[in-house]
Amino acid sequence: MAEPQRIVIIGSGLAGASAAGALRERGYDKGLVLLGREAHQPYELPALSKNVLLGSADGPNRVHEPDFYDSHSVDLRLGVEVTELRLGERVVVDTTGATHSYDRVVLATGSTPRTLPVPGEDLPGxxxxxxxxxxxxxxxxxxxxxxxxxxxxxxxxxxxxxxxxxxxxxxxxxxxxxxxxxxxxxxxxxxxxxxxxxxxxxxxxxxxxxxxxxxxxxxxxxxxxxxxxxxxxGVGAKPNTELAEKAGLALADGGVAVDGALRTSHPDVCAIGDIAAHDHPRYGRRVRVEHWANAKDQGAHVAGTLLGLDEPYTAAPYFFSDQYDLGMEYRGLADPEHDQLVVRGDLDSRDFTAFWLREGRVRAAMNVNQWDDGVALQALTDAQATIPPDQLRSATLSDLA
CATH class of the missing domain: 3.50.50.60 (FAD/NAD(P)-binding domain)
Known part of the structure; x- marks a missing residue:
């Protein structure tokens, strides 16, 4: 596969901006366009419901420093929305009427908060x-x-x-x-x-x-x-798949269908982040994740796919939350209504790690107000390790990992 001469990334959120950064880090020095609807330089979302809302920060973290885009020759165009992806012509059209030719394109269009279809849904406020x-x-x-x-x-x-x-x-x-x-x-x-x-x-x-x-x-x-x-x-988010659907790309599981390496049904188009219904090799099924780490990591991974590598994206889902005096991190992918729950620590004092096991294997782990075992928990969930419950409750986790 010849190296693309021009790559267009549609969506300037964490996923799209991470893809642009990773392409430059891998040494790609050809044309690179990043199109975004918001007027702000790309930023990360978690702080919006945490530090910013609490008042301990006045804005979220940027994905890159302000001068990154100019210094790395990324053509960042903000305040524009893509209206068409013309696969046959290899052209992207935005709301300004501009057309952007491409050899490869990345869909990183994110999602939109859902509303409820009930009377009064259009009330102001x-x-x-x-x-x-x-x-x-x-x-x-x-x-x-x-x-x-x-x-x-x-x-x-x-x-x-x-x-x-x-x-x-x-x-x-x-x-x-x-x-x-x-x-x-x-x-x-x-x-x-x-x-x-x-x-x-x-x-x-x-x-x-x-x-x-x-x-x-x-x-x-x-x-x-x-x-x-x-x-x-706070009733969930709707993946922004309209552009992909209009272009005729395959959809699945509420998102845009992508293979293990994040390619869509068209070989020149990849999709990442909230919209990507990923054929996940670790789980043997499609997985679509709307969390910070997934956007960041898929953005980094897709750079290799765009440059001709055929490596599957295998990362397990990860997310975190802070509420009052409770902080937590979750790794993996569980079916909590059916998987076996194993708790290490004390639920009542909110100082514990929870494991979810299926057929004896660790499918997911969540540490609550415990911060010393992140590496071990990642290894256990990545390996889907078979560990007896009594060992998960009492043994040194780094030894098990």
Whole structure:
């Protein structure tokens, strides 16, 4: 495969900017264009629901230093959106009417916060959290100590609730599932987060969905109402696959279908980050992950694919969260409703590591307020090691790894 003379990356988030950086690090010195909808230089998202919202930072971390793009001859074009990917012509068209020819193209279009298709969904004042402007505006609103209703008890919903309580707001969290984060962590570990928020003053309305939005709050499916000055939606994100679908690329599992090396159904097009439904060699099925590490690592990996390497992307999912005095890291991919849970440490004091085993193998591990075993936990989950539960509870993890 001849080295491409021009690569266009569509999407200037963490995934796209990481791909641009990795290409230059690998010595690629030909034409490189990075197109992004936002007006800001590429930045990372985790701080938006953590440090920025809490007030300990006034902005997120940049992916690269401000002068990186000029000094590395990356043609960074901000505030533009791609409207067409013409595969036959090898051309990308953006909202300014400009066309960008390419030999290879990377789709890193990210995702958009979901809303709920219920009456009142178009009322002004419903908040989502995706951009730095969203985070700063929400922080300013929380500083007024309003009554806050958070719809959704996933990671974003829980982090927003924790930040709102840190500002002194009255907070109610609504979710149709009976425990926060249950789908990710299972009932036992999810109860830890439930109790953490309850002890910090959060009011739960669980096991009931939202039937509609009101000018002063939310109407629930049981007919009751929860009143609030501010409603924040944390009900997941929708992958931005419209461009790929319009171009005729194959879709799968809610995203853009990519092979082990992150190539789409067209050999000149790769897809990474939130939109990539990756044929993961470690798990033997497609995996689509909407987390920081996945965007960063797939961005770095796809550079090799673009330059002709055929190496599979094998990294296990990783994410982290900070809520009140609880910090955690999760590695791997579990089915918590069916996998065997093994706990090392004490759930009640929120000082533990949880393992999820399937057929005796470590499928995932989550350390909570324990920070010494990250390397060992990564090795155990990467290897899907077969370790007896009693050893996971008591043996030195570095020895097991």
């Amino acid at each position: 419903l908040r989502t959290l995706r951009t730095v402007e969203d985070s700063l505006a929400l922080r300013a609103a929380l500083a007024e100590r309003p009554r806050v209703v958070v719809v959704g008890a996933g990671w974003i919903g829980c982090e927003v609730a924790a930040a709102a309580r840190s500002h002194g707001a009255d907070v109610t969290v609504i979710d149709p599932v009976d425990l926060p984060l249950r789908r990710v962590l299972g009932p036992v570990v999810a109860k830890v987060f439930h109790d953490l928020h309850e002890q910090n003053g959060v009011h739960w309305r669980l096991g009931v969905g939202v039937d509609g939005f009101l000018p002063g709050g939310v109407r629930l499916a049981d007919g009751s109402e929860v009143h609030g000055d501010l409603v924040v939606l």
